[in-house]
Amino acid sequence: MGSIVISPEKGNYICRIEVYIKVVHLRIIFIKCNQGLFTGGGNKMKKIIWDDEFFDVGHEILNKQHKKIIELLNQLSADTDETISTETFYFKFKELQPYLKQHLKYEERLLEDIGYAGIEAHKEVHASYLGDMAKYMKFAEANAPDQRSEIKLFLFDWWRSHILEEDMQYKKHF
Numbered sequence: 001m002g003s004i005v006i007s008p009e010k011g012n013y014i015c016r017i018e019v020y021i022k023v024v025h026l027r028i029i030f031i032k033c034n035q036g037l038f039t040g041g042g043n044k045m046k047k048i049i050w051d052d053e054f055f056d057v058g059h060e061i062l063n064k065q066h067k068k069i070i071e072l073l074n075q076l077s078a079d080t081d082e083t084i085s086t087e088t089f090y091f092k093f094k095e096l097q098p099y100l101k102q103h104l105k106y107e108e109r110l111l112e113d114i115g116y117a118g119i120e121a122h123k124e125v126h127a128s129y130l131g132d133m134a135k136y137m138k139f140a141e142a143n144a145p146d147q148r149s150e151i152k153l154f155l156f157d158w159w160r161s162h163i164l165e166e167d168m169q170y171k172k173h174f
Contacts, residue, residue: 046077048160055067056171057168059174062107072096077156093136107126107167111170114173116173125166129158129162136151
């Protein structure tokens with residue numbers, strides 16, 4: 001069972017979806033959208049709206065890092081194909097990578113330190129992400145203009161779902 005709440009904000013819409021999966025209540029704030037429910041990609045701005053309650057994983061430093069990641073992704077997404085060149089987009093994309101990798105390593109060390117039972121599966125998810133990022137870095141090195149939307153979509157979807165699904169699994173251990 002789920003519900004969708006859409007409210008206008010300065011000509012755009014805030015879209016909130018509340019999803020109930022078995023016993024777990026997962027609330028996701030998705031996207032500020034220009035048209036329809038889930039627009040984004042292409043030249044449309046896509047934005048994850050941070051909410052401390054929804055994104056809280058039970059650890060202050062991880063929460064701060066996650067919030068910073070979402071801010072960085074929102075900044076990257078705010079630039080459209082018309083406002084910045086392909087080269088500038090990829091430059092910004094490459095600048096994100098050290099922070100994202102640093103966060104993943106910190107999270108893994110922390111989970112190991114607390115003896116989190118799901119650490120190996122969590123590391124595999126991170127490894128898969130890093131493999132995908134290596135593919136996207138090749139596009140960046142080649143300045144492939146047709147891959148910008150795909151990269152933005154991947155980053156938004158991966159980080160949103162990773163925080164709200166994967167990372168929420170360790171919340172009860174803090």
